[in-house]
Every structure is written in C-alpha cells, then in structure tokens.
Amino acid sequence: MLRVLLLTLSVVAVADAELCKPDAQNAFKVRLSIKTALGDNAYAWDANEEYLFKAMMAFAMRKYSRKSTTQISNVLLCNVTDRVSFWFVVTDSSKNVSTVPGSEVEAAIRMNRHRINNAFLLSDKTLQFLKITSTLSPPVEPSTPVWLIVFGVVLCLIVAGIVLLVVTGIRKHKKKNKESTERENLEEKGEVTVTVENGIPCEALDFKAGHVNGVFAADDERFTSL
Amino acid sequence: MSNDLAVPPEIPKEDGRPKWDNKFQYILSCIGFAVGLGNVWRFPYLCQIHGGGAFLIPYFIALIFEGIPLLHLELALGQCLRKGSIGAWNTISPYLGGVGAGSWMVSVLVSLYYNTVLTWVMWYFINSFQEPLPWSVCPLNENRTGLNKECYESTAVNYFWYRKTLNITPDVTESGTLQWWLILCLATCWAIVYLCTIRGIETTGKAIYVTAIFPYLVLTIFLIQGLTLPGATDGLAYLFTPNLSTLKNPRVWLDAATQIFFSLSLAFGGLIAFSSYNPPKNDCEKDAVTVAIVNSMTSIYASIPVFSVLGFKATTGYWDCLDRNIINIINEFDLPEESIMRQNYTAWISFLNSSYPEKIAGLKLKSCDLQEFLDQSVSGTGLAFIIFTQAIILMPGSQAWAILFFIMLFSLGLSSMFGNIEGVFTPLLELRIISKSVPKELLSGIICLICFLIALCFTLGSGSYWIDIFDRYAGSLPLLVIAFFEVVGVVYVYKIKRFSEDVKRMTGRKPNLYWQITWRFISPLLLLIVFVAFVTLQIQKSPSYAAWNPKYVCFPMKEEKVYPPWVLAICVLLAVLPCVFVPLVALFQLIKRTCRSKDPSCVPPEVFSCQGANSNFSHPKE
Numbered sequence: 001m002l003r004v005l006l007l008t009l010s011v012v013a014v015a016d017a018e019l020c021k022p023d024a025q026n027a028f029k030v031r032l033s034i035k036t037a038l039g040d041n042a043y044a045w046d047a048n049e050e051y052l053f054k055a056m057m058a059f060a061m062r063k064y065s066r067k068s069t070t071q072i073s074n075v076l077l078c079n080v081t082d083r084v085s086f087w088f089v090v091t092d093s094s095k096n097v098s099t100v101p102g103s104e105v106e107a108a109i110r111m112n113r114h115r116i117n118n119a120f121l122l123s124d125k126t127l128q129f130l131k132i133t134s135t136l137s138p139p140v141e142p143s144t145p146v147w148l149i150v151f152g153v154v155l156c157l158i159v160a161g162i163v164l165l166v167v168t169g170i171r172k173h174k175k176k177n178k179e180s181t182e183r184e185n186l187e188e189k190g191e192v193t194v195t196v197e198n199g200i201p202c203e204a205l206d207f208k209a210g211h212v213n214g215v216f217a218a219d220d221e222r223f224t225s226l
Numbered sequence: 227m228s229n230d231l232a233v234p235p236e237i238p239k240e241d242g243r244p245k246w247d248n249k250f251q252y253i254l255s256c257i258g259f260a261v262g263l264g265n266v267w268r269f270p271y272l273c274q275i276h277g278g279g280a281f282l283i284p285y286f287i288a289l290i291f292e293g294i295p296l297l298h299l300e301l302a303l304g305q306c307l308r309k310g311s312i313g314a315w316n317t318i319s320p321y322l323g324g325v326g327a328g329s330w331m332v333s334v335l336v337s338l339y340y341n342t343v344l345t346w347v348m349w350y351f352i353n354s355f356q357e358p359l360p361w362s363v364c365p366l367n368e369n370r371t372g373l374n375k376e377c378y379e380s381t382a383v384n385y386f387w388y389r390k391t392l393n394i395t396p397d398v399t400e401s402g403t404l405q406w407w408l409i410l411c412l413a414t415c416w417a418i419v420y421l422c423t424i425r426g427i428e429t430t431g432k433a434i435y436v437t438a439i440f441p442y443l444v445l446t447i448f449l450i451q452g453l454t455l456p457g458a459t460d461g462l463a464y465l466f467t468p469n470l471s472t473l474k475n476p477r478v479w480l481d482a483a484t485q486i487f488f489s490l491s492l493a494f495g496g497l498i499a500f501s502s503y504n505p506p507k508n509d510c511e512k513d514a515v516t517v518a519i520v521n522s523m524t525s526i527y528a529s530i531p532v533f534s535v536l537g538f539k540a541t542t543g544y545w546d547c548l549d550r551n552i553i554n555i556i557n558e559f560d561l562p563e564e565s566i567m568r569q570n571y572t573a574w575i576s577f578l579n580s581s582y583p584e585k586i587a588g589l590k591l592k593s594c595d596l597q598e599f600l601d602q603s604v605s606g607t608g609l610a611f612i613i614f615t616q617a618i619i620l621m622p623g624s625q626a627w628a629i630l631f632f633i634m635l636f637s638l639g640l641s642s643m644f645g646n647i648e649g650v651f652t653p654l655l656e657l658r659i660i661s662k663s664v665p666k667e668l669l670s671g672i673i674c675l676i677c678f679l680i681a682l683c684f685t686l687g688s689g690s691y692w693i694d695i696f697d698r699y700a701g702s703l704p705l706l707v708i709a710f711f712e713v714v715g716v717v718y719v720y721k722i723k724r725f726s727e728d729v730k731r732m733t734g735r736k737p738n739l740y741w742q743i744t745w746r747f748i749s750p751l752l753l754l755i756v757f758v759a760f761v762t763l764q765i766q767k768s769p770s771y772a773a774w775n776p777k778y779v780c781f782p783m784k785e786e787k788v789y790p791p792w793v794l795a796i797c798v799l800l801a802v803l804p805c806v807f808v809p810l811v812a813l814f815q816l817i818k819r820t821c822r823s824k825d826p827s828c829v830p831p832e833v834f835s836c837q838g839a840n841s842n843f844s845h846p847k848e
Contacts, residue, residue: 035563081560150352151410158417165424169667 019099020078020089026099028106029130031085037126045084049120050077053088056116057109061090061100064108069093070100106132243308244427245503251431253513255500256301258438258641260490260521263343263610266638269489270465270529270536271605272481277472278465282526284473284482289522292752293486295744296709298514299716300492304501305510306728310652311495314502315715322715324811326653328708329495331804333649335700336494338677339693340646341419342684343607344639345411347632349391350611352411354628361386362619380782383616388774391611395687396775396785398695398793402687409685416678418640423647423674425666426655427503430644437641444634445528448627452534455621461537464600465529476759483756488702490521493709496645499652509733511741532609539617540599547594554589607690610635647673691771695789699797704804706760710753711808717745769794 020027030053035042043049054075061070074093080086090100109116109132117127124134246252273281307314311333315326353360364377364385372378377385388394395402422433452458472478491497501510545568552566555578566574579586604613618627650673655666684693716725722745730736737745772784789797 031557033563082562082565083556083560084563085557085560146356147349147352150355151414154352155414155417158414158421161421162417162424165421165429166667169425169665173665 019091020076020087022079022087024087024089024099026102026105027087027089028102028132029085029087031083031128031130032120032122033126033128034084034120034122037122045080050080052119053077056112056119057088057090057105060108060112060116061105064104064111102131243503245505246427247431249508251434252500252504253516254438255427255430255434255641255644256497256513256517257520257524258434259496259500259645260517260642261438261441261524261638262489262491262642263635263639264485264489265521265525266528266532266635267607267609268605269485269525270532271603271609272485273465273529274533274603276475276478276481277469279468280470280472281478281482284479285486285522288479288483288486288752289518291744291748292483292756293490293492293522294515294518295741295749296487296492296713297490297497297518298511298741299713299745300497301501301510301514301517302725302729302732303712303716304498305504305506305508305732308502308506310499310502310654310656311649312653313656314498318715318720320815321812322711322719322808323815324808325708325711325715326495327807327811328704328711328804329493329498330650330653331807332700332704332708333494333496333646334677335696335800335804337643337646337650338681339684339696339701340639340643341415341677342412342681342689342693344415344636344643345408345685346391346607346611347635347639348411348415349407350615351629351632351636354625354632357625359615359619359624359628360390361615362624376776379776381616383612383619384782386615387611392690393687394690394774396773396777397787398688398691398771398773399790400688404682405685405687405689408689409682412678412681412685416674416681419643419647420671420674422640423644423651423670426651426670427500427648430648434641434644437637437644440637441634442524444630445531447630448531448535448634449527451621451627452531452538455534455538457538457541458534459537460541460596460600461533461535462530464537465533477763480756480759480763483752484702484760486522487709487756488705489525490518491642491645493705493712494646494649495653496649499648500645502652507732507734511729511733511735511737532614535614535617537600539613539620540596540602542617542620543599544594544596547592547599551589551591551594554591555586558585558589691773694771695793695797696800700800700804703757703760703764703801706753706757707805707808710750710757713745713750713753717750722746769797 018024022029032045034045051072054072054077057075058070058072061068061074070090071093074091075088076091077086077088090105092098092100106129109129113124113134117123120127246255273279303314303318307317309317310326311329312323312326315329316323361383364373364382366372367374374385376389380388391408393402393405421429422437423430501513504510548568548571552568552571555561555566555574556563559578559582575586575591602613614631615628618624618631621627647670651670654669654673683689686692716722722742725745726737726742768788770786770788773787775781775785778785
C-alpha cells in the first residue's frame, strides 16, 4: 500500500514537473516587485503567499467560466526565485495530465486583474504576467479643456482693464475740453466776472500780494539781520 | 515777466512732456528693459559652454569697456536732448538722422517677434493649471493600442512643444496653417502690452513695479527650492568650475562681447526714450553704472537656480538610466529586489560581466554617465520649454512651480517689451506727421493692432523657424552697426568736448578719464572688431537651421537643413534694412543741403546744442 502511494506521488510529481517548467506550453511567468511597491511594508514571499496565489488563480478561472471546477491543487507553481518570479500552469482535472489552454487562462486573468492585484496590494506594473500586456486606460479629459477656462479669465481681466483706462482717458479729455471752452467763453464775454490783474485772476493771487510785494519780501537775505 | 509771479495750482510740465513719477520708476524701467529672457536662458548656457566661472572674465571686461560706456552715452543723450531716437539723432546732426530711423526700425522688427515668444510662454502658463501637466504624459494614438508614435519616439515634453504648441512643419518653406490657439494667446499678449503702454510711461511706470520686481522674487524662490533638490550641487559645480583654457578661444571673447551688448538692450532707442522723460538735472552716470551692474548681477543670480535645476534633471536622468539597467539585470538573473543599488552598481556590473559576459551583452545596457547628462546644454526656447518643463515634472507640486516659472518668464519678457514699444512709440509721438489731437491711447492702440496683425505670420506652422531668422538677423547685426554709428556720431560729429560739457551740466561733474578713453577709442574699436568677427563667423558657415521632422531617419534628432535662396534674401534684407537708413538719410540730407545752398534766400538752420534747449525752460524759482 505504501509503495503504491509512493509510486502515485512520484508519478504525480514527475507529471507536475513535466507540466510546469519554464517555457512550457500554456505556462506563464509571473514577476512580483513587492519591495518596489510597498517599501517598508513589504511582506516576504513564502508558502502562504504562494497558496494565496494559487487560490486567486483558481478563483479567476472559476469566475471566467462557470463550468470550471478548478481547484487550488490544479494550479502548479515552479521555479520560484528570489526575485520573486515563478512559472505557473493551470491543469485540467477532467482531462488527464493536461493544462488549460493559455488563451483561457489569459482571458481569466484579464477579467479579474484588478481583484488579483488588490489581493497582493500590488499594481499592473509590480505584479507582472509577462505574456499578458495590460490595456492602457485612456487619459481623463474634462469636457472643456482647462486652459480655455484660464484663458477666458485672463482675457476678461485684461479687457476690463483696457476699457477702464480708455473710459477714464476719454473722461479726462472731455473735462479738459470743457474747461478750456469755458475759459474761452468767459474771455469772449465783455463782462469779466473774474477780476483779472495783469492777466492773472484775482482768486489765484495770494491775498498778501496786494499788501506785500512778493519779489522783495521773499528775499529775506536782502534784509540785514538785526 | 509778470506771469512768473503767479502760483499756479500745480507745477506745470515745462514743455508738456510727460515725466516719471519718481526716479525709482525710471531706474526700474531701464533695469526691466535690460533684464530679459536672455539673462535666464542665454547667459547660463554661455557660462556652461565657455568654461564655467572663467567666462566671467571676458564678460566683465566687455562690461567695463563696452557695456557701461555705451549705456551712459545713450542715457545722457536722451536726457540731454529730451526726444525719442529719431528726434534726438535728427537734432544732433541731420546727417545722423538715419541712426535714429535705424533704431526705430529695429525696435519695430524686434517687437513683432518678441511678443510671439511671450505668446508661447502664455500658452504654457495657461496649460500649467492642469493635473497632470499636459507635457508629462503622451497621448494615446488613434486606435488606443499604444502611445502616439511621434510622442513615443521623442519625449512627451518634446511632443507637447513641437506638436501641441507650435504644430511645427518639417520645413521653413512649408507654412502650414494658422494655429488658432496661438492666435488667441497672441491677441491676449498684445492686449496686455496695450493695457500697459496705453498712455506711454504713465501706465508703464505703474506696471513696471510688478513686472520688474516679480521675477526677482520668483528667482529667489527657485533658488531656495533648487538648492534643496538632489543633484543641485553637481549642476552648480559644473557651472562654476572655471576652465581657464577656454579663454584662448577667440569665440569666447566674441560671445562675451555680444552677450553684454544684446543683454543691455543698447541701440534700440528704448533707453533714449526712457531717459528723455527725465528732468534735465539727473545723474545719468550713476544711473548707467547702476543699470549695467544690476543687469550683470541678475544674469549671475539667475544662473544659480537654472543650474541647480539642470543639475537635478541630469542627476535624475542618470538615476533613471541606472535604475533601468538595474531592473533589466535583476529580471534577467532573477536576483532579489534591492540587491543591486545605485551605489554598488559598478561593482555588480564588473562581477557579472566577468562571469556571464554573453548575457550582459544580450541585455544591451545603456552606459550611464553623469557627465554626459550634464553636458546636454541648450539655450533659448529649448531651455525653457523642453529642459526646464521636464525638470518641473520631476519636482513635487509641479503645477505651482510651472505657474511660477512661466509668470516669471512672462514678466521678464513684458518689461523688455515696454522698452521696445517705447522705442517705437516715443519717436512717432514727436514726428510732425501725427497731429497733436490724436490721443495717445489711439496711437498706441493702432501700433499694437498693426503689430498683432503682422505677427500673425509667426503663428503659422513654420512660425518658430521665422522667429529664429528674425532673432539671428534683425535682432543682432543691425544693432552693432547702429551702436557704432551712435558712438562715432556723438564723439566725432557732435564733438566729445560739447558732449562732456552737457554731461557736466546734467550730473555736476565732468566725465573722467575712463569715460573719455572708452568713448573716444575703446568702445568704437571694440564694436568694430565685434562687428567684423560676427560677420565673418556668419559668412563662414552656410546658414542652416534644425528642423523637426518626424519622418527623418534619425528622428528624434533634428534634421539640418539649408535655407532656400528666397529665405536667404529675406535674412539679408532684415539685416540690411535698418542699417541702410544711416547712409540713405545722410545722402538725402546732403542732396537737400546742396540744393538749398544753391538757393540764396535760404537761411541755414542753427546747430542745436543741449545748452540752447535748456535756456528756454527758465523756472521762476530754481
């Protein structure tokens, strides 16, 4: 009995080794970059993580095809390196010693890529299935390009500034024109409502100027100091 | 006169000429005009390629013997004659009126293309508000299977500049179409220029407080940030390590002389216009020395953050190169992660090369050399829009840095534009063809509108090639010619003795020996040598340009193409047109004189002098 058991185990092991080896048919290479993704929170890759991986693969196969009865024991891992990279195949229990076609495995993984990544706290870049390229997500484009909005704001400010300056300029111009026409009108009329002496309106004169002669008084140095 | 006793409500402008609100505004305007984009993107490049700190030696020699004397000459001229460039030179001697006309022409040509460079800056500015920055990612191609081919082969930054901004054509002869987004930005830029120059120095004087001071603030912020970046010290060491052997190359001296000359914005007529609004008694000698030294110090100050950032970019590029190699090796040999770090990379490589040479060779690893990354030197628009934008993506908080950087570039360019526009505006105001009743706002609006319409050519697909042509031919050679005639005209036609007397009256002291020697002999001689060397160098290499051609075999390298004959004719026209005014006007005046001398009833006009002009402006109480 023991011998039969040993024999079947060795046969299975040999069969497994036959099915899962680098570049085998329907085998995929997986590469994980845990330290790059998680830094100090990186977990070590051990047998438990491998068990989780097998479980996720089985889960993916089951989700992809409802008929699938993939067990964890169907997922074979081999050639695990320190890089953390390994090869895996998914065997088909219904058919003897054969592997599930690669296209099915690929489709299952693509469908559940997000779940698989999350189980390991990794991303498409850090959990790489080397033969399976990830689809590129289109860049998010807002409905109106942002630059048009900024441009609109800038342009409005500038136009407002120009209009303000032009309007104040026109007003100043009009006021100057009005003042000069007023003065002309006053001078035209014979009645001089503004008393003028020597061409200078009286109001502009300093009141003292009538009593004190500015030319002499301003020059204090001329007076000898007492 | 009895009218002098009147105390008017406000102190009148003696001759109706506008004037600066205060001295600080004037100095700031001159500094803003001199300090421009070239201080940020040309001086650091020259420092880098001409032996680092050693370049400062020819630079300061050129400043002392060429820059400061010419600057003092222009400022004194404008202050003394109180007219724009055309009027001033007509007053000095009718035969030299062509110098003023030439300056005016150069100011017009430069204003046209300079504002288009500001358009590009504005476009980048308004695109800096996006997350992520649009020049950091490549767009997808049409069927979404991968990245856009042109972008993938070059870089995202290159793609955004050449395709999304310029939409450049592969050849200068292919004009392409007008780029509507550039037209919008161009209209905005000209609107901003109009807003600031609407009433001449009344409005630019207010705007200059912001546009001249703000760049210094941003440069300081970048300085602090730049010095904290990794690799900044490498960049700075690379920049400032002097290599004195480069001084043997005459090209270095020529570059120093031309850099000083163009950096101070001499011979544009803008400085003459600015100083013409000064009161007659103002120390123009101190002003000239101040402006020149501030300009040079700004160049040096600006090169520190620029090179910190470039050092950071080179270091990051070097690290990326190493990291890529490390990942390849780790994946190939299935070594654990972080077994090979950047520090022990070389040790590992030599070990693996000896044990598994074929595998290593099969990986096709790129050789990573920090020197090589530091050696990639670019000047001009390439520095700002390609290299710097790439470095900004790598910094944390890139939107803020991008916004700050482009506002700084915009302010630098705008303050220089004020000088250019004043150089165009002031002479026009004085020409008798424009009647006094035309308001200043209308005139400046017409100038800005005409310039905008002409500058639409630069928004075509081939626009950036044309801007290079304008920059190389219109903005370089004619200035040297005009400056030469300026110095010679003042020293030998107006006579240096008279000029020294004028300066003495304005500053209160006679120009000392340094000014006399430089004005009389050294500066004209230097200008002549620089001009001859410049022309010789231009003639030696056939004028070519680097075209961005996605279909080129060695893409993303640029394709060297030669200008076709009709473009060469335009280049020559641009270089010759401003210069030709000098002999033409002299000839015209000579013919007019000979015709008039034959007519005995004509009285020859009096020779003008500063002294005569100022005696009319008697202030009642001095």
